[in-house]
Amino acid sequence: MPQRILVLGASGYIGQYLINALSLQGHRVLAAARHVERLEKLALPGVSCHRLDLCWPQALPALLENVETVYYLVHGMGEGGDFIAHERQVALNVRDALRETPVSQLIFLSSLQAPKHQQSDHLRARQLTADILREAGVPVTELRAGIIIGAGSAAFEVMRDMVYNLPVLTPPRWVRSRTTPIALENLLYYLVALLDHPTPEHRVFEAAGPHVLSYQQQFERFMTVSGRHRPLIPIPFPTRWISVWFLTVITSVPPTIAKALIQGLKHDLLADDTSLRSLIPQTLIPFDDAVRSTLQEEAKLVNSSDWGYDPQAFARWRPDYGYFAKQAGYTLKTSASLSALWQVVNQLGGKERYFFGNPLWQTRALIDRLIGHPLAKGRPARPFLQVGDAVDSWKVIICEPEKELALLFGMKAPGLGRLCFTMVDKGDYRQLDVRAWWHPHGMPGLFYWLMMIPAHLFIFRGMAKRIASLTEKI
Structure with a gap:
C-alpha cells in the first residue's frame, strides 16, 4: 500500500536510487537534502524535493507531518573537520524532531561494525548515530552493510580507479581484510521491502552478498571482469596518512571520503544476513555480475542533467x-x-x-x-x-x-x-x-x-x- 515517506540524505548516491525505486512503487516521497537541484531535474512521479540542512532543522517538523516512514541516509564521510561531532549533532536534531512529530518507523542505513577496540572514527560515528536515533521513541530498523558494488560507491570507485589508472597495483596491507560485498540492486531491494515488514521494536539487520572476499580477491575479480590485468603487490605501509595520500593522488574519490574509507578497511567486516534473508528472501547477485552491471551503468553517467x-x-x-x-x-x-x-x-x-x-x-x-x-x-x-x-x-x-x-x-x-x-x-x-x-x-x-x-x-x-x-x- 502506498505510503508517505521522507528520505533524509536523498541527494546521495543511495538516496537517488532509492527515491526512484520508491517512486516506481507509487509511494509519495519527500526527498530532503541540502542540495536538491539535481533531484528536482529528475522530475520523478510522486516525488517532491525539499532543501533541508539538518544542522539547522527548523523545517524538519513540518516535513514529518503525516509521514509514515523516514529513511535516514545521512552520513558525514564527506564532511571536513570533526565529522563525529557533525554526525552526532545531526542525529540529535532528527531525534528531537521525531519526538515532536513521531512517525511509524525509521529505517537507518548504517555500516557493518568491527569490535569496539578495532572501530574507526567512521564506524564509531555510525554506531553513535544509531544509538541517538533509538532515543526518539520511534521503532528504528538499522540496516548494516559493508562494501556496496554500485556506481558511486566510494569503495568500488577506489578499486576501479586503481585498476584503470595504475600499471602495477601496490595497495597497503589492508587489501587482505575480508568483507561481504553486496550489489546495490540487492541492497535497494532490502531497503524498499522493509516497508512491508514494520515492527514496534528496534531491530538490527546485516546485509551481505553471496561471497566472503578479501579486498585482494575483489581486485582480482574486478580485473577479470574489466579485462584490465595488473600485477598486484601489497606493500607493508600501515600508516594511515600514506594510504590517504595514495588514494588522493591516484583516484578521483574526494579526499575526505577516502580518509574515512581507509579507516574502515583495516579489519574484517563480515555480515551475518541470516535473519534478514529469512524475513526478505531474494536472489543475491554474484560479485562478478554486480561489477559487470556497474561498469555498464557508469558508461551512461554523463547522460544526465549535470551535463544538460x-x-x-x-x-x-x-x-x-x-x-x-x-x-x-x-x-x-x-x-x-x-x-x-x-x-x-x-x-x-x-x-x-x-x-x-x-x-x-x-x-x-x-x-x-x-x-x-x-x-x-x-x-x-x-x-x-x-x-x-x-x-x-x-x-x-x-x-x-x-x-x-x-x-x-x-x-x-x-x-x-x-x-x-x-x-x-x-x-x-x-x-x-x-x-x-x-x-x-x-x-x-x-x-x-x-x-x-x-x-x-x-x-x-x-x-x-x-x-x-x-x-x-x-
Missing part, C-alpha cells in the same frame, strides 16, 4: 573517466540581484573575456594551438547566451536564467570537464559560485588536474569577485 543531456558530452565520454569529478571553485555572498548577476555572467567571452586571469586563459589556448588543436574564437553578439552557443572553445550546455550557466570544456586534455556559474537567492543576500568540474581520464587526467591546481587556487576566486564587482555598475 548534451549529445556532444555523451559522445566524448569514455569508460576510463573517473566517476567522481575533481572540482575547484569559489563561492561568495553579494547584495547584487539575481538579474544583475545573470546579466554579467552572460558577458563571458566578450569584452571582459573570462573576468580574471585572462593571460592565463590565453596561455592555455596557445598550448592547444601549439599541439595542433586549433580553437574557435568569439561568442554570439546577443547579450544573453543560449544552449548550444559557442564561447571560444566552450559550448553552453545548461542555461537556466538567474540560476545556472554551464559550459562544456573544449580544449585538448585527458578527461571531460565543465565550467559552471551558479546563483542562489538566500533572502538577505545572493550566493554566486564559480566552479570547474573535471572527470580525469586515467593517470594522465589526474596529473593534468594536479598541474592546474596552482592556477585554480586563485583564478575562480578572482572570477567570482570580478563578476560581483561588475554588478555594482548595473
Whole structure:
C-alpha cells in the first residue's frame, strides 16, 4: 500500500536510487537534502524535493507531518573537520524532531561494525548515530552493510580507479581484510521491502552478498571482469596518512571520503544476513555480475542533467573517466540581484573575456594551438547566451536564467570537464559560485588536474569577485 515517506540524505548516491525505486512503487516521497537541484531535474512521479540542512532543522517538523516512514541516509564521510561531532549533532536534531512529530518507523542505513577496540572514527560515528536515533521513541530498523558494488560507491570507485589508472597495483596491507560485498540492486531491494515488514521494536539487520572476499580477491575479480590485468603487490605501509595520500593522488574519490574509507578497511567486516534473508528472501547477485552491471551503468553517467543531456558530452565520454569529478571553485555572498548577476555572467567571452586571469586563459589556448588543436574564437553578439552557443572553445550546455550557466570544456586534455556559474537567492543576500568540474581520464587526467591546481587556487576566486564587482555598475 502506498505510503508517505521522507528520505533524509536523498541527494546521495543511495538516496537517488532509492527515491526512484520508491517512486516506481507509487509511494509519495519527500526527498530532503541540502542540495536538491539535481533531484528536482529528475522530475520523478510522486516525488517532491525539499532543501533541508539538518544542522539547522527548523523545517524538519513540518516535513514529518503525516509521514509514515523516514529513511535516514545521512552520513558525514564527506564532511571536513570533526565529522563525529557533525554526525552526532545531526542525529540529535532528527531525534528531537521525531519526538515532536513521531512517525511509524525509521529505517537507518548504517555500516557493518568491527569490535569496539578495532572501530574507526567512521564506524564509531555510525554506531553513535544509531544509538541517538533509538532515543526518539520511534521503532528504528538499522540496516548494516559493508562494501556496496554500485556506481558511486566510494569503495568500488577506489578499486576501479586503481585498476584503470595504475600499471602495477601496490595497495597497503589492508587489501587482505575480508568483507561481504553486496550489489546495490540487492541492497535497494532490502531497503524498499522493509516497508512491508514494520515492527514496534528496534531491530538490527546485516546485509551481505553471496561471497566472503578479501579486498585482494575483489581486485582480482574486478580485473577479470574489466579485462584490465595488473600485477598486484601489497606493500607493508600501515600508516594511515600514506594510504590517504595514495588514494588522493591516484583516484578521483574526494579526499575526505577516502580518509574515512581507509579507516574502515583495516579489519574484517563480515555480515551475518541470516535473519534478514529469512524475513526478505531474494536472489543475491554474484560479485562478478554486480561489477559487470556497474561498469555498464557508469558508461551512461554523463547522460544526465549535470551535463544538460548534451549529445556532444555523451559522445566524448569514455569508460576510463573517473566517476567522481575533481572540482575547484569559489563561492561568495553579494547584495547584487539575481538579474544583475545573470546579466554579467552572460558577458563571458566578450569584452571582459573570462573576468580574471585572462593571460592565463590565453596561455592555455596557445598550448592547444601549439599541439595542433586549433580553437574557435568569439561568442554570439546577443547579450544573453543560449544552449548550444559557442564561447571560444566552450559550448553552453545548461542555461537556466538567474540560476545556472554551464559550459562544456573544449580544449585538448585527458578527461571531460565543465565550467559552471551558479546563483542562489538566500533572502538577505545572493550566493554566486564559480566552479570547474573535471572527470580525469586515467593517470594522465589526474596529473593534468594536479598541474592546474596552482592556477585554480586563485583564478575562480578572482572570477567570482570580478563578476560581483561588475554588478555594482548595473
